[in-house]
Amino acid sequence: MTNEKTVQTVSDITRQIKQSLETTFPRVWIQGEISNFKQHTSGHLYFTLKDEGAQISAVMWRSRVATLALLPEDGMKVIARGSITVYPPRGNYQIDCDQIQPVGVGELQLAFDRLKKKLAAEGLFDDEHKKPIPEYPEHIGIVTSETGAALQDIRSVLLRRFPSVEVILVPVRVQGVGAAEEIAAAIKDLNLYGNVDVMIVGRGGGSLEDLWAFNEEIVARAIYDSRIPVISAVGHEIDFSIADFVADLRAPTPSAAAEMVVKDRSELIEVLRNMWYTMHRSIEEMLSSLRDSVGGFVTSYAFNRPRDLLRESSQRVDELERGLHVAASHILQLAERSQRALGQRLEALSPKAVLLRGYTIVRKQGKIVVSSDDLDEGDVAAIQFHDGIVTTRVEQ
Amino acid sequence: MTAKKATKQTFEEAVKRLEEIVEALERGDVPLDKALNLYEEGIQLSRTCSQNLKAAELRIKTLSKDIKGQFELTDLREE
Secondary structure, three states: OOOOOOOOOHHHHHHHHHHHHHHHOOOEEEEEEEEEEEEOOOOOEEEEEEOOOOEEEEEEOHHHHOOOOOOOOOOOEEEEEEEEEEEOOOOEEEEEEEEEEEOOOHHHHHHHHHHHHHHHHHOOOOHHHOOOOOOOOOEEEEEEOOOOHHHHHHHHHHHHHOOOOEEEEEEOOOOOOOHHHHHHHHHHHHHHHOOOOEEEEEEOOOOOOOOHHHHOHHHHHHHHHOOOOEEEEEOOOOOOOHHHHHOOEEEOOHHHHHHHHOOOHHHHHHHHHHHHHHHHHHHHHHHHHHHHHHHOOOOOHHHHHHHHHHHHHHHHHHHHHHHHHHHHHHHHHHHHHHHHHHHHHHHHHOHHHHHHOOOOEEEEOOEEOOOHHHOOOOOEEEEEEOOEEEEEEOOO | OOOOOOOOOOHHHHHHHHHHHHHHHHHOOOOHHHHHHHHHHHHHHHHHHHHHHHOOOOEEEEEEEOOOOOEEEEEOOOO
16 A cells, blocks of 8 residues: 555554554553553543563543542552553554453452551451440431442341331442542541431442452541441452451341341330230239238228228229220231231242132142152042132043 | 430330330339339330331431532432
């Protein structure tokens, strides 16, 4: 296309170089060490990737920076993924990164261990700083993503166990650069707001990178400084975060945090019912023993006064009892309702509900037949429908 | 025990107080007059507690700050 005699402009040749490079290297993985790292005020990252023999300019645009678990720094060994682009005004080429990962788990793990050791030495994990979790919280703060699975999990557990609470959500980003700062600020805000009894801080499962915000020092310090007790709920059972060590209570998952933070309503209703019963029985006993002891002296003038007292007391107990019955019937209704709801759930599992959906149960000599091999020609079988049983003979 | 409280008693306080009352009545070492007062208080408390348990709707609110830095609560929109 070109020969030695064709003279081109700088722009022309640059355009060709650009086209050639960009089509040859649309996606590359480059391992190297970061140097000259700069984050521009615009949010874009500029740095150089280098090894012993060469270096290449690199850029990461702000929109991609948001997905990073850990902001790169000079000296960090990384694998960068991206495309090679040419910037004509400067006549240079660079890698336009869409992903930067520390090499292996090494970097993140090292950072984790370093911080854990430092904070442990400062005493941030010590038991004496752990605040008790209130037994019956009425206002529960939650620091997590508004759109994440964690919020939905917590919500459904609270609905099932104890819906009479108020949840105050502080929505935050839970991963990427800046997430840790948002989480820490949210914990502080809940403390400033003040009207929560306990807070759950966490997110659903993910990779070590995804969970990284909960391993940042700023989050650990915010949890430590919180006057309000903090339950950490980060990832799955097996994931341990720095936040877990410093929190007042560690829940293995967000659902588990919700289970821990409220009691089961039906259990509480049972507790209240028992207390009613005990109060009632005690006062009855007290009165009857008083009746007995005073009984012998009622004719005596000297005991008229106590007798009046007793009579008044009895009347008062009667009145109170009427009040008790109103309250008791109320609690009984509640208990019944929760049992009925349970009953409905059990019914959905019962064979009858299945039969209602059009399935049948086949029995041979009273035994349930689960395989067609169990029936031979000529066998008599009973087919149970939801509304009755039909006897049939197998033809084939 | 304070006679009347200006601030609303929390559920936790109510249950704690109820436990105390039940215990005192069960021990049976309080004079009748005081026992009756306790009993009355206990019934009131248990009624409050059961009212509290009745609410079946979970309230979820979002806490945010307005431009002046004042806290605002808004109901979370359900999708």
